[in-house]
Amino acid sequence: MKNSKPALLGAAAALLLLGTHAQAQDDKIMIGGAMSLTGVQAPLDTPALKGAEVAVKYLNDNGGLLGKQVELVNIDGKSDPVTVGNVAVELIDKGADLIMAPCDFDFGGPASREAQSAGLVGISTCASDPLYSSWSLGDKQFTLSMWNTTMGAVAADYAFKEKGWKTAYVVTDQFIAYTKSLSKYFVAQFKANGGEIILEDTYTNGDNNFSAQLARLQALGTKPDVIFLSSYGQDIGAIIRALREVGYDAPVMGGDAYDDPAMHEALGEKLGNNVFFVTHTWMGPEAHPDMPKFIDLYTQMHGSAPDTSFVSTGWDTVMMMAEAVKAAGSTDGAAVAKALEDGEFKLLTGDLNYGTAEEGHAPDKAAVMIELKGGKPTFVGWRRPESVPAP
Amino acid sequence: MTFAVQFLIDVLSLGGAYALMALGLVIVYGILRLVNFAYGELIMVAGYTMFLMNGSGAPWLIMALVAVAMAVAAGIATDYVAFRPVRAKSVTAVLITSFAFSTLLQNAALLFISPRPRPVPLPEIFSQTVTILGAVTPLRNLITIAAAVILLALFAWMMRSTVLGIAMRAAATNFTMARMLGVPANLIISSAFAISGFLGGVVGILWIGRIGTVVPGIGLEPLLVAFIATVIGGMRSMQGAVIGGFLLALIDTTLNYTLPQDLLKFRDAFTFSLVILILLWRPDGLIKGPASGQRT
Numbered sequence: 001m002k003n004s005k006p007a008l009l010g011a012a013a014a015l016l017l018l019g020t021h022a023q024a025q026d027d028k029i030m031i032g033g034a035m036s037l038t039g040v041q042a043p044l045d046t047p048a049l050k051g052a053e054v055a056v057k058y059l060n061d062n063g064g065l066l067g068k069q070v071e072l073v074n075i076d077g078k079s080d081p082v083t084v085g086n087v088a089v090e091l092i093d094k095g096a097d098l099i100m101a102p103c104d105f106d107f108g109g110p111a112s113r114e115a116q117s118a119g120l121v122g123i124s125t126c127a128s129d130p131l132y133s134s135w136s137l138g139d140k141q142f143t144l145s146m147w148n149t150t151m152g153a154v155a156a157d158y159a160f161k162e163k164g165w166k167t168a169y170v171v172t173d174q175f176i177a178y179t180k181s182l183s184k185y186f187v188a189q190f191k192a193n194g195g196e197i198i199l200e201d202t203y204t205n206g207d208n209n210f211s212a213q214l215a216r217l218q219a220l221g222t223k224p225d226v227i228f229l230s231s232y233g234q235d236i237g238a239i240i241r242a243l244r245e246v247g248y249d250a251p252v253m254g255g256d257a258y259d260d261p262a263m264h265e266a267l268g269e270k271l272g273n274n275v276f277f278v279t280h281t282w283m284g285p286e287a288h289p290d291m292p293k294f295i296d297l298y299t300q301m302h303g304s305a306p307d308t309s310f311v312s313t314g315w316d317t318v319m320m321m322a323e324a325v326k327a328a329g330s331t332d333g334a335a336v337a338k339a340l341e342d343g344e345f346k347l348l349t350g351d352l353n354y355g356t357a358e359e360g361h362a363p364d365k366a367a368v369m370i371e372l373k374g375g376k377p378t379f380v381g382w383r384r385p386e387s388v389p390a391p
Numbered sequence: 392m393t394f395a396v397q398f399l400i401d402v403l404s405l406g407g408a409y410a411l412m413a414l415g416l417v418i419v420y421g422i423l424r425l426v427n428f429a430y431g432e433l434i435m436v437a438g439y440t441m442f443l444m445n446g447s448g449a450p451w452l453i454m455a456l457v458a459v460a461m462a463v464a465a466g467i468a469t470d471y472v473a474f475r476p477v478r479a480k481s482v483t484a485v486l487i488t489s490f491a492f493s494t495l496l497q498n499a500a501l502l503f504i505s506p507r508p509r510p511v512p513l514p515e516i517f518s519q520t521v522t523i524l525g526a527v528t529p530l531r532n533l534i535t536i537a538a539a540v541i542l543l544a545l546f547a548w549m550m551r552s553t554v555l556g557i558a559m560r561a562a563a564t565n566f567t568m569a570r571m572l573g574v575p576a577n578l579i580i581s582s583a584f585a586i587s588g589f590l591g592g593v594v595g596i597l598w599i600g601r602i603g604t605v606v607p608g609i610g611l612e613p614l615l616v617a618f619i620a621t622v623i624g625g626m627r628s629m630q631g632a633v634i635g636g637f638l639l640a641l642i643d644t645t646l647n648y649t650l651p652q653d654l655l656k657f658r659d660a661f662t663f664s665l666v667i668l669i670l671l672w673r674p675d676g677l678i679k680g681p682a683s684g685q686r687t
Binding site for chain 2: 037038040042043046047174200201202204206207208209211212213215233234235237238241242245246247260262263265266267270271307308
């Protein structure tokens, strides 16, 4: 918060400048990206930006938007909340009409706050913590991702209702808001369904040492039907290895942090089995009829096929922005926000319907369930929970 | 009994890895009185070498040897790029150049490979388990312990009984005096970096063996661990670094086993509180290094 005042002043100054500046660029619609190309957020933000670049090219090749060309300008947010905020101010200063905010509340929030104070719509590509809402960020701010309420509920419903797993062992990595709230919502939904949590344990990201947790699990004497492991990054693979090696072969479940081909490959044929996770999409025609077309366009533009499904979040953010701008007939922040609230979007990352600003812009969104078999992901299907825990 | 065995293996395998990490850092510090902040990137280099050789068809052991060799080369390169040109001029400059070299290597991996994790080939033996007195334990924990014992013994022998080792100890005690007596400074320093690279490479393979993937920032955690271990053990003492590594592993593992769930979230706070207590009791670390020795 220390920096909010100068940042606000900057935004105000930017607004004053905009009057003359934006007119000079009237032939273009500019999307400003504050995505992080370096630092801890790079693994999520870089793919999203690459996907967004494909979408912008696609829009321009097909006549642009409202008869204008679309321009995507990204400045590296460097995985630093203060830098992200400053970058957003700079982008607004340059005449951005829409803001694409980094994935995750901690890093994307500052960009959305700047967008809000400049009266622009800001959309995060994959922030899934319910903190990313119009309640905390303002009535023109959205996240493309489902919230963790949905992610946790889909996992819990799949485990209890579809698979009949009655007892769960839950491990929560204390790394960030994402890892903590995902477990919370899984536990809430699993209990509401009638399941029993036999043990909840804590893990510290970066330890790569799961032995104490294993000792506690072994001391229980009973084996859980399902293991819900909310962790982040490389630790997921390390923990699954540790569990499997000592003979815990119960199904392991988790969220979109599992959507990492390197982890799947590292687990391999022997250990990469019976792992289920809820994520944004599946890179195949089963997920969406347009998926092969997107993969083709992506491969043409970037020279190699996408190495993660997170590229779809960037494409979807831009395409959804375009749809909303078309519906609104302008890039005016309030009008675009209204169009986003009113619309129902059929995206590569699932059907999406936002709540009103009073409802926090809660995304009512479908999620994909994926199962790892022999180290290879397989598409289980789309799931849209009937009810989700309160955020 | 089973529990005690389990606990002991956990402490020794984690401690072995920590001790090797700390030793790699302190060997350069001992001579130069400068922390090499690019040390974590040696682990990264070893990891990406393994990734790049994946699918080359070479046996795993060859890949591991090449990875360690690359880490040694990266260690020597650190000396040539970040330390040697500014070493004699300013401590601040070396601090910055070593950070810069670390950033450079990390961003090179980010740019030319990927910000996303990449899988590293692991031999079958790294995911097998054995049962010792009822405790099921991964074989790689025992490999880590064995590697630590062998390397520490080898290292101790080298420092005591070879000309290079004696010269390095002399340089660590009083660099100016050692130079006057004919110890070639550049050779000693480059050797220290090479040994640091060797330890970093071996630790890298053992550390990545727990994880299975490599990312540009993989070296941060080991650097932090090594730094804390050397601070506990005594920045100037090699035995201290080893003891510090094992002690840190003992503290971490004990807290992991004994803290209740509500407090386990704050484990690092407990760890560092203990570190502070140790430093209040022994401000120079557990073992004092050679008394004299100004930075050169």
